[in-house]
Amino acid sequence: MREHGGNLDLAQQRFGGRTEDWIDLSTGINRVPYPVGEVSARAWTALPSRAEIDALDQAARHAYRTSAALVAMGGAQAAIQLLPQLAPCGRARILAPTYNEYAGVLSATGWDVQEVRDLQALAGADLAIIVNPNNPDGRSHAPNDLLALLPRVGRLVVDESFADAVPHLSLAPDADQPGLLILRSFGKFYGLAGLRLGFAIGNGADVGKLAAASGPWPVSGAAIAIGCRALRDDAWTETTSARLVRDSIRLDAMMQSQNWTLIGGTPLFRLYETPDALAAQDKLARGQIWSRVFAKEPTWLRLGLPGSEAEWTRLGEVLAR
Numbered sequence: 001m002r003e004h005g006g007n008l009d010l011a012q013q014r015f016g017g018r019t020e021d022w023i024d025l026s027t028g029i030n031r032v033p034y035p036v037g038e039v040s041a042r043a044w045t046a047l048p049s050r051a052e053i054d055a056l057d058q059a060a061r062h063a064y065r066t067s068a069a070l071v072a073m074g075g076a077q078a079a080i081q082l083l084p085q086l087a088p089c090g091r092a093r094i095l096a097p098t099y100n101e102y103a104g105v106l107s108a109t110g111w112d113v114q115e116v117r118d119l120q121a122l123a124g125a126d127l128a129i130i131v132n133p134n135n136p137d138g139r140s141h142a143p144n145d146l147l148a149l150l151p152r153v154g155r156l157v158v159d160e161s162f163a164d165a166v167p168h169l170s171l172a173p174d175a176d177q178p179g180l181l182i183l184r185s186f187g188k189f190y191g192l193a194g195l196r197l198g199f200a201i202g203n204g205a206d207v208g209k210l211a212a213a214s215g216p217w218p219v220s221g222a223a224i225a226i227g228c229r230a231l232r233d234d235a236w237t238e239t240t241s242a243r244l245v246r247d248s249i250r251l252d253a254m255m256q257s258q259n260w261t262l263i264g265g266t267p268l269f270r271l272y273e274t275p276d277a278l279a280a281q282d283k284l285a286r287g288q289i290w291s292r293v294f295a296k297e298p299t300w301l302r303l304g305l306p307g308s309e310a311e312w313t314r315l316g317e318v319l320a321r
Helices: 008-015 041-045 050-064 076-086 101-108 143-152 204-214 221-231 234-256 277-285 309-320
Strands: 069-073 091-095 112-116 127-131 155-159 180-185 198-202 261-266 269-273 292-294 297-304
Touching (some): 050 069, 050 180, 050 221, 069 204, 069 221, 076 101, 076 155, 076 180, 076 198, 076 204, 091 101, 101 112, 143 155, 198 204, 234 261, 234 269, 277 292, 277 309
Parallel strands (some): 127 155
Antiparallel strands (some): 069 198, 261 269, 269 297, 292 297
């Protein structure tokens, strides 16, 4: 398995404690989740109807401000797994460093994968992949710059899994252009990663292929019910986006006491330069706070944002030790 955050079982093996004792900041998942409320018995017991799936699609178009074709899937990861089926194998270029599943999935299915460090170096690829804003460093690109790249590649995939709190970066409103495919994650911003819900947005041909490969019931009844409710809750989205921006600034200020330097991030996670990331992870873990380190970057430490005031207090106490 490729390296990811959320590996709390590893933290428990090394440092002990029950799952509920830990504050998991190793992911970019919002720790103040959407209040799901009641879910009907039908959502758990019946196969989703076409009308219910259509309602979810409309809610997603509302949230992402698009009229393009889209398909709901079991998280953005489900779409990544199916990308190789959109076209014959060719040259894929990925703007790196970034989420490591893209290179792994494409390489395993016969694509010639190149990781590049500059946006313009993606030109000429049969498949170009950009995570915007990027994971783990938060690097972002203006929509117009990405649209200018579109005629120079065979297909442009833009992963917007962390774009909910920065909607001005989103290309979803332009996703119906040929060769452009947008991936969105529901679980991160809404704090409901276990629901396994995401969307692919694009032109009808690409979305149709992904929908056919996903089968007739690509997401659960519960995911549809909760997704419809959350994606139309504009007040919650606005309040949460503002809180995440404030809290990301708050986290940066706390890290200054450790002499950790901000590399970048999004309103859902921050990436810091530390003298020794493993030592920093150990320090936090002894207070049962889990963080993300990177094997290829021994000074990088990524932290999600605490949720409750109790979590913020514990983080401050652990850092002060």
